Amino acid sequence: MTSRRLVLTRSAALIGAASTGLLLPARAQGAKIRVGLMLPYTGTFAQLGVAIENGFRMAIDEQGGKLGGREIEYFKVDDESEPAKGIENATKLVQRDKVDVLVGTVHSGVQMGIHKVARDSGVLNLIPNAGVHIATRGQCAPNVFRTSFSNSQPTRALGAAMVAKGHKRAVWITWKYAAGDEAFEGFKESYTAAGGTIVKELGLPFPNVEFQALLTEVAALKPDAVACFFAGGAGAKFMKDYAAAGLKGKIPLYGSGFLTEGVLDAAGPAADGVMTTLHYGDGIETPRNKAFRLAYAKTFKMQPDVYAVQGYDSGLLMVQGANAVKGDLSNKAALYKAMESATIDSPRGKWTMSKSHNPVQDIYLRVVENKENKVIGVAAKALADSGAGCKMG
Numbered sequence: 163m164t165s166r167r168l169v170l171t172r173s174a175a176l177i178g179a180a181s182t183g184l185l186l187p188a189r190a191q192g193a194k195i196r197v198g199l200m201l202p203y204t205g206t207f208a209q210l211g212v213a214i215e216n217g218f219r220m221a222i223d224e225q226g227g228k229l230g231g232r233e234i235e236y237f238k239v240d241d242e243s244e245p246a247k248g249i250e251n252a253t254k255l256v257q258r259d260k261v262d263v264l265v266g267t268v269h270s271g272v273q274m275g276i277h278k279v280a281r282d283s284g285v286l287n288l289i290p291n292a293g294v295h296i297a298t299r300g301q302c303a304p305n306v307f308r309t310s311f312s313n314s315q316p317t318r319a320l321g322a323a324m325v326a327k328g329h330k331r332a333v334w335i336t337w338k339y340a341a342g343d344e345a346f347e348g349f350k351e352s353y354t355a356a357g358g359t360i361v362k363e364l365g366l367p368f369p370n371v372e373f374q375a376l377l378t379e380v381a382a383l384k385p386d387a388v389a390c391f392f393a394g395g396a397g398a399k400f401m402k403d404y405a406a407a408g409l410k411g412k413i414p415l416y417g418s419g420f421l422t423e424g425v426l427d428a429a430g431p432a433a434d435g436v437m438t439t440l441h442y443g444d445g446i447e448t449p450r451n452k453a454f455r456l457a458y459a460k461t462f463k464m465q466p467d468v469y470a471v472q473g474y475d476s477g478l479l480m481v482q483g484a485n486a487v488k489g490d491l492s493n494k495a496a497l498y499k500a501m502e503s504a505t506i507d508s509p510r511g512k513w514t515m516s517k518s519h520n521p522v523q524d525i526y527l528r529v530v531e532n533k534e535n536k537v538i539g540v541a542a543k544a545l546a547d548s549g550a551g552c553k554m555g
Contacts (some may be wrong), residue, residue, distance in 0.1 A: 194235040195484070195491065198255035200266030200276060201290075203240040206369050206394040207268045209424055211240075214290045214473035216462050218265060221477025229480060230489025237261055241272045243369075248275015256283050262491050263288060265476055268469075270294035270313065270340040280306055286491070290476040291469060295344050298520040300551035304498050307519045309479055309506075310472045311441055312547035313341050314348030316418040319439040319525035319541035320389060321352025324416055329387035331361050332416075333380050335400075336391040338365040345391035345418050353389070361385050371396045377407040388413055393420035398428035405432035419443075419528060419535070424467040426533040433530040441521070442468040442510040443528045443537035454509040466509075475508050482506075518549030 199218070201211035215238075222234060237259040239251045252275055255261045263286040266276050273292035280287035280303065287306045289297060293313035297306060324332065334349060336342030342365065350360060361383055364376045380388055388409070392400045397420065404410055410432065419440020426433055444455070444465070454474070458466040466474075479501055486500030487493045506513050506521075513523040527541040 194233045195229050195263070195489070196235050196237060196259060196261045198237045198239070198259060198261035198264040198266075200239045200241050200251055200255060200264060200272075202243045202268050202272075203238075205243045206396055207243050210268050210291065210394060210469045213424060213467055213469035214265075214268070214476075216458070217466065217470040217473025217475075218290065218477040220458060220461060221474045221481060225481050228489075230484035230487060230491075232484075232489040241267050241269070243269040243272060245269065245271030245275060248272040249278055250275075252276045252279035256285050261285065263480065265290055265473075267292055270344075273297060274340075277301065277303075277306065284494075286494075286497075288476045288480060290472045292341075293344065294340050295347075295547075298516070298518040298547060298552065299549060302518045302549070302552035302554060304554055305494070307479060307501055307515065309475045309521065311523075312520050313344030314351070315520075315523075315545055315547055316420070316439050316441065316525055317345045317348035317389075317391065318352050319527075319545060320349055320416060320418065321354070321358060322356040323437075323439060323527050323541050324353060324387055324389065325356035325358045327387075327414075329414065329416075330357065331359050331386045333362050333364060333383055333385045333388050334360055334390065335364045335376055335380070335388060337368040337370070337396075339368040342368070342391050349389055349418075369396060371399050373400055373403045374407070377403060377409060380409060380413065381407065385413060387416055389416045390421060391418045393423070395425065395428065397421045397423075398425035398433075401429045401436060402432040410435075419468065419526075422528075422530050422535055424469060426530060426535070433533075436530045438528050438530075438535070439525050439541045440468060440528060440535075441513075441523045441525055442471050443526045443535045445534060445536045446510065446526070447537075448509075448511070450507060451509040468510075471509050475506050475510075475513075478506050478508065479504055516546050516549055517554070518547070518552035520547045520549065522546040 203211050265288045268291040270292045289308040291310045293311050415436050417438045419438040482504045483497045483501040487497050513521045516522050525542040526537045527539045528535040
């Protein structure tokens with residue numbers, strides 16, 4: 163029934179978008195809240211965009227499909243993970259569709275386009291994934307809230323965990339773009355502080371997936387372990403190529419948890435034994451997580467991952483804010499205050515919002531076993547991003 167309702171909701175959103183020109187210009191309190199979803203629906207991050215939307219809609223549907231008692235109208239844009247179109251696409255949602263809140267996005271480069279539009283227009287922006295540092299550091303803004311992570315948060319918990327397992331010499335591999343560079347910041351800081359040595363940094367341009375030359379170099383370097391940052395379909399290919407190159411079982415593979423999120427079916431046995439750190443894990447043994455996973459699986463006929471949780475938590479944060487102002491999103495001071503002081507009762511565990519609007523959260527150590535990211539411990543408790551350079555106002 164729920165999936166049919168989602169189809170109807172989507173149809174209604176399309177009809178609504180087509181007929182907006184016929185509506186009265188006044189946006190009364192009784193009018194629908196306009197939610198813009200700017201996410202990747204094509205390309206290497208497509209499945210991430212779908213999971214985020216599913217999670218967000220699920221949180222809203224648990225409230226009867228309303229925010230602060232008001233009906234919702236959705237507007238969707240495929241951002242194609244294309245930074246060059248970021249400003250243009252975000253502007254469409256803000257100026258053409260006049261959204262009250264913009265939910266997006268996955269790719270850090272695209273997020274910078276959204277960020278500019280959000281800062282210039284004052285529209286509320288919920289970031290359900292992109293961890294680009296500047297959004298909650300030097301360019302933090304009262305109307306921008308992240309419900310996911312900063313790019314260096316998961317890897318900041320990785321270094322000590324690797325050294326604790328006796329891996330003193332590591333090679334780091336990533337895409338050379340903002341997210342990869344910032345993930346490296348967290349790894350370098352934690353790994354060297356724990357006494358580890360980074361033998362070499364290897365990289366390739368985003369979204370290139372020709373890993374063979376890099377893996378040949380890893381084999382020659384013979385490090386104690388490899389740490390990496392990849393996501394989406396490329397993560398699955400990297401793990402398969404790593405195994406095919408004969409490195410699996412010889413040189414342990416670690417990563418920011420995005421390496422193994424949502425791609426374990428695609429990666430197959432190549433992922434077994436890969437260890438990662440992330441703010442979520444399938445097997446978190448809490449009633450909250452179990453209930454969420456069951457409800458998500460029933461609704462969408464698939465298993466949730468961290469992206470679904472982040473989308474869901476974006477919805478939970480929006481619900482808390484909207485309920486606090488009884489649906490009057492124009493009461494921005496009260497809306498932002500409610501969102502800043504919120505405690506989110508998430509499937510990942512309860513988390514709070516930092517002063518720079520980034521989650522303060524536990525980071526888990528996980529290992530892949532039989533197509534599941536099994537939680538084997540907490541790598542870091544209540545880890546906050548530095549928020550360096552953030553001045554609200």
